[in-house]
Amino acid sequence: MPDLKLTVNGIEATVLADPSTSLLSVLRKHFHLTGAKYACGEGQCGACTVMVGGEAVRSCVFPIHNVGQKYVETIEGLANSAHLHPIQQAFLDASAFQCGFCTPGMIMASVALLDRNPAPSVEEIRAGLAGNVCRCGTYSRIVKAVQSAAKAGRNA
Amino acid sequence: MPEEAGGGYEHQLQRLEFGDDITRREAAKRLQAGILFLFTVRIGEGQETTNPMPLLSSRLHVGEDGAITVLTGKIECGQGIRTTLTQAAAEELHIAPARVRLIIGDTALVPDDGGTWGSLTTPQTVPVIRQACASLREYLCRYAAQQWKMDAGEIHVSNGRIRHTDGRTLSYRNLIDNKAFGAASIAGARLMPASEWAVCGTPMPAVHGPAIVRGALKYSSDLQFDGMLHGYVIRPPNYRCRLLSYDASKAARIPGVKIVRQDDFLGVVAPNEQAAAAAAHTIEAHWSNEQLGNPDTLFSDLKRNSKPPDAKAGGRYPALIEAGSVDQGISRAAHRHKASYQIWYIAHVPLEARAAIAEWRGDWLTVHCGTQAPFPVRDEIAKAFQLPPEHVRVVVSDTGSGYGGKHNSECELEAARLARNAGKPVRLAWSREDEFERSYCRPAALMEVESGFDSEGKVHAWDFHNYNGGAASLTPPYRIGNVRAAYHASISPLRQGSYRSLAAVGNTFARESHMDEIAAELKLDPLEFRLRNIEERRLRTVLERAAERFGWGRVRSGNGVGYGLACNLEKGGHLALLTELEMDGAQVRLRRMVAAFDAGAILNPDILSNQVEGAIVQGIGGALFEQLKFDSNRITNGRLSEYRVPRFTDTPEIDVILVDRRDMPSAGAGESPITATAPSIASAIYAASGKRIRQLPMLPAFEN
Ligand code: FES
Numbered sequence: 013m014p015d016l017k018l019t020v021n022g023i024e025a026t027v028l029a030d031p032s033t034s035l036l037s038v039l040r041k042h043f044h045l046t047g048a049k050y051a052c053g054e055g056q057c058g059a060c061t062v063m064v065g066g067e068a069v070r071s072c073v074f075p076i077h078n079v080g081q082k083y084v085e086t087i088e089g090l091a092n093s094a095h096l097h098p099i100q101q102a103f104l105d106a107s108a109f110q111c112g113f114c115t116p117g118m119i120m121a122s123v124a125l126l127d128r129n130p131a132p133s134v135e136e137i138r139a140g141l142a143g144n145v146c147r148c149g150t151y152s153r154i155v156k157a158v159q160s161a162a163k164a165g166r167n168a
Numbered sequence: 169m170p171e172e173a174g175g176g177y178e179h180q181l182q183r184l185e186f187g188d189d190i191t192r193r194e195a196a197k198r199l200q201a202g203i204l205f206l207f208t209v210r211i212g213e214g215q216e217t218t219n220p221m222p223l224l225s226s227r228l229h230v231g232e233d234g235a236i237t238v239l240t241g242k243i244e245c246g247q248g249i250r251t252t253l254t255q256a257a258a259e260e261l262h263i264a265p266a267r268v269r270l271i272i273g274d275t276a277l278v279p280d281d282g283g284t285w286g287s288l289t290t291p292q293t294v295p296v297i298r299q300a301c302a303s304l305r306e307y308l309c310r311y312a313a314q315q316w317k318m319d320a321g322e323i324h325v326s327n328g329r330i331r332h333t334d335g336r337t338l339s340y341r342n343l344i345d346n347k348a349f350g351a352a353s354i355a356g357a358r359l360m361p362a363s364e365w366a367v368c369g370t371p372m373p374a375v376h377g378p379a380i381v382r383g384a385l386k387y388s389s390d391l392q393f394d395g396m397l398h399g400y401v402i403r404p405p406n407y408r409c410r411l412l413s414y415d416a417s418k419a420a421r422i423p424g425v426k427i428v429r430q431d432d433f434l435g436v437v438a439p440n441e442q443a444a445a446a447a448a449h450t451i452e453a454h455w456s457n458e459q460l461g462n463p464d465t466l467f468s469d470l471k472r473n474s475k476p477p478d479a480k481a482g483g484r485y486p487a488l489i490e491a492g493s494v495d496q497g498i499s500r501a502a503h504r505h506k507a508s509y510q511i512w513y514i515a516h517v518p519l520e521a522r523a524a525i526a527e528w529r530g531d532w533l534t535v536h537c538g539t540q541a542p543f544p545v546r547d548e549i550a551k552a553f554q555l556p557p558e559h560v561r562v563v564v565s566d567t568g569s570g571y572g573g574k575h576n577s578e579c580e581l582e583a584a585r586l587a588r589n590a591g592k593p594v595r596l597a598w599s600r601e602d603e604f605e606r607s608y609c610r611p612a613a614l615m616e617v618e619s620g621f622d623s624e625g626k627v628h629a630w631d632f633h634n635y636n637g638g639a640a641s642l643t644p645p646y647r648i649g650n651v652r653a654a655y656h657a658s659i660s661p662l663r664q665g666s667y668r669s670l671a672a673v674g675n676t677f678a679r680e681s682h683m684d685e686i687a688a689e690l691k692l693d694p695l696e697f698r699l700r701n702i703e704e705r706r707l708r709t710v711l712e713r714a715a716e717r718f719g720w721g722r723v724r725s726g727n728g729v730g731y732g733l734a735c736n737l738e739k740g741g742h743l744a745l746l747t748e749l750e751m752d753g754a755q756v757r758l759r760r761m762v763a764a765f766d767a768g769a770i771l772n773p774d775i776l777s778n779q780v781e782g783a784i785v786q787g788i789g790g791a792l793f794e795q796l797k798f799d800s801n802r803i804t805n806g807r808l809s810e811y812r813v814p815r816f817t818d819t820p821e822i823d824v825i826l827v828d829r830r831d832m833p834s835a836g837a838g839e840s841p842i843t844a845t846a847p848s849i850a851s852a853i854y855a856a857s858g859k860r861i862r863q864l865p866m867l868p869a870f871e872n
């Protein structure tokens with residue numbers, strides 16, 4: 013098994029793992045970052061969403077050899093110690109969760125969505141996040157959270 | 169009343185009789201320094217419970233820092249108990265919510281509050297905790313009275329303190345230094361009436377919200393212990409199999425790998441997950457296969473294999489409800505209608521697949537997991553290993569929800585088996601496929617309904633039979649003189665069990681669809697028709713309020729657009745749900761739903777509306793497309809790419825009206841709001857297309 017260098021949330025580490033290992037499993041086991049969740053393991057639900065090189069990926073089906081030189085960013089790296097990221101704050105303000113198991117993935121997918129489209133319509137939010145499942149059914153609240161984060165971003 | 173206010177934890181925990189010395193010490197660590205109070209509480213009459221009020225126990229801990237910890241056997245699965253129990257405790261203790269902590273679901277420490285099911289936390293656990301907290305407040309007042317030689321009635325707690333006119337103060341933490349004050353009986357400490365609530369009734373944000381949005385909340389599947397090993401279970405190829413023989417010789421030669429077999433259970437333990445999986449794949453197992461029966465004849469089989477209703481089964485959901493004479497009522501009615509309804513099996517699909525870590529010390533076992541039912545799971549495991557229950561400690565983390573699907577010991581028991589001789593903690597995590605195939609599902613059911621009614625739209629007779637589903641929501645919320653409503657238990661090909669609101673989804677679907685059909689036959693407006701048959705004030709109110717907000721009657725179905733409604737009264741929750749949708753061939757697009765819900769005095773309106781919205785959305789899946797399919801051997805769509813769940817694009821705009829009845833006891837509300845979704849959609853589909861769909865899920869009916 014080769015050594016692979018990964019930079020996660022600004023911290024570089026060397027990982028001894030098969031290159032086909034999923035990024036999700038490396039994040040959870042080697043980095044002890046458990047914010048990204050396993051829920052389906054086949055790219056269907058978005059609970060494992062993290063950013064690689066600024067793009068949202070399904071880390072459960074993303075092999076570590078595809079990371080290359082790109083930075084990996086997880087939910088744990090989004091806030092700085094005192095302040096939540098505006099999207100985290102918007103989720104909190106809208107109580108856009110119940111059990112919260114989908115939330116890290118939802119937030120990362122929302123970050124990517126607003127990067128692409130800083131002023132999405134309701135329909136664009138729904139379509140943009142359609143790959144993320146919230147089994148507790150808090151979709152309306154998530155849409156509101158993303159809308160208000162977008163608005164706050166425009167006013168900033 | 170505090171049973172005991174003295175002694176160290178070791179002494180008190182000894183009295184609780186659990187675990188070995190190490191377990192007790194570990195448990196005591198979770199409590200930090202302070203004093204533990206044990207209460208026995210008899211909650212007020214008039215609550216919705218089955219038996220005469222039992223004596224329930226409650227535990228509160230006062231810490232050196234003055235924080236008060238509520239210990240509860242209920243668990244947090246997104247329904248918000250961390251927050252509502254914090255509110256309830258803060259309200260009665262007269263302290264700031266930030267001073268309240270919770271320890272949940274650790275069977276070594278918390279009282280047995282039953283499983284987290286049946287929407288019982290609000291009607292049962294909240295009153296017990298409130299009573300315990302009010303008693304502690306009263307106890308503090310008595311202590312102050314004794315210290316200051318005053319009358320306890322003149323003493324008041326405010327912001328966690330009692331102030332003497334001369335400036336001296338006492339707070340809860342002073343109780344720690346005065347263990348000698350001892351046990352006391354405090355009967356009927358005054359509870360804060362809902363009209364005076366300052367913390368309850370407010371939309372306090374989830375206490376663990378910041379941890380959730382930071383990705384820092386630890387669920388059972390996130391736990392990692394130093395030195396733990398990993399388990400892997402060899403699954404049979406089909407749904408119901410017996411292990412005949414196996415060859416694990418290759419796996420047994422791999423260093424660090426242990427094979428575990430017990431009856432039909434076969435698994436391996438290894439130092440890491442990959443090694444466990446790799447070892448497991450070298451094992452050749454031979455299984456016998458038991459056929460599941462023919463899915464094409466499921467409903468006739470369920471009926472054929474059913475038993476007559478058990479008239480003696482009382483409890484919360486009697487299996488037979490009778491009033492007047494149904495046969496006469498139907499034969500004398502001017503009009504009759506008869507139809508049957510079917511609902512298929514569905515899966516809970518909690519987003520978090522189960523995980524458990526089990527660790528043995530001799531005959532003492534600790535299991536960390538995410539079950540909804542810590543004590544029942546403890547008892548199941550103890551029974552499986554023929555141990556006294558106090559030998560097993562179950563510690564529950566927050567769970568990525570359950571919806572009624574995480575009541576049994578499945579993953580937990582497997583982890584305990586794997587760990588039995590491992591000498592270290594063993595972690596077992598279920599895959600999504602395990603979740604679909606190894607857990608139990610929501611029962612399929614056949615409902616046969618016959619009714620008799622007059623031309624004015626009054627229903628006089630109601631004959632309702634549920635096969636295999638269950639008895640929840642059997643009683644129609646309508647004023648009908650002659651009723652027979654029966655639940656016939658049957659034999660199910662799939663493992664089935666509890667689900668959010670139990671059988672109320674199927675029974676409400678059948679009943680409300682049937683009512684809709686009568687209205688159509690009489691050419692009556694479905695709302696007007698409901699109101700002619702409802703006497704219950706609160707149910708009328710939610711229907712009227714939802715209809716008004718929706719604009720019912722001002723809009724007419726047509727051009728592929730349909731408006732529908734349904735209502736239900738279940739577990740103290742009064743619900744009306746109106747739907748607007750659009751149809752294009754086999755496509756159904758939900759546009760808008762308006763719900764009105766009255767579950768008594770509202771503890772937290774934001775959590776309540778979140779529950780109502782979420783339940784409606786979950787109901788959409790079962791109504792339109794969720795279906796756990798099987799053939800004669802196995803589940804055939806047991807993965808998320810094959811089993812469709814509701815997504816953003818399936819969700820309409822949802823408007824929730826909450827009716828706050830401060831004069832009524834609070835009912836639990838995590839379940840009942842799911843019940844009106846399917847019939848409300850069915851009603852709107854009929855209005856849009858003229859097609860009456862009597863099966864759930866409904867979309868397959870349009871597919872061919
Ligand atoms: S766990 Fe990766 S998409 Fe579901």
Ligand code: FES
Nearest residue numbers: 110112146147148
């Ligand atoms: S909050 Fe539970 S899955 Fe989204």
